[in-house]
Amino acid sequence: MTFGSLSENDGDEPLVEINMIPLIDIMLVLLVIFIITAPLLTHSVKIDLPRASSAPTLTKPDNVQVAIDSAGQVYWNGDAVTVDALTSKLQTAATLTPQPELHLRAERTTPYEKVAAVMSTSARAGLTRIGFVTEPSNTN
Template identity: 50%
Template structure:
């Protein structure tokens, strides 16, 4: 069988225009059989009786600074009203007492971000590395429903 042969016996046959799907079907059947055999092996699990253990939370009591920012710009350190000028010395004193002191910031929803950023900056300059925000998850769920 020569392609492009110009002999007269091949010129009478028309060109084959149909796709031969038999090899494709053969390959697909082989793949189907392979997947049918390997699929149950992938979901096979081994039963293991793991040991039971109980744990208690660690008693590493770290010093927390409860700091609140109201919408009107007032600051509260553990419920006590403070001014912006008092904060650098108070943060520095807290770090001197314990280097693992954490700052927990509670900010009103309407509090300006600028105030929050100033407090975080002052705390970071004083050496507080652990700064977190305290939110009320129940309040967020109520606002999502509105």
């Protein structure tokens, strides 16, 4: 809103202020329209849908326990195996469907080189799911 002033120089300049009253009126009208129509938009249609009872057939893959002791001896599900036997067992396990999970256990004093060798052998054989099994520590 502009107010007149007592100065003589202000009469010939155009008004540069925007009249906000019509914009506020339009906004309030739109707000009332949205308040009235919003509850109408939540109307839902009740439909009786058919019910199906089916359980997914999940085939849980087996797991293979591979353990390495501190001397570097490798055990396949509790049985001692050589490196060649381990490679052939890993290759046959990789061809199974679903592919079994490889649970790798190693003693605390086992050199990392032995663990890395078993991991690379299993990766080359085609096993993709390799997990480490550890003992939880008692932190009391």
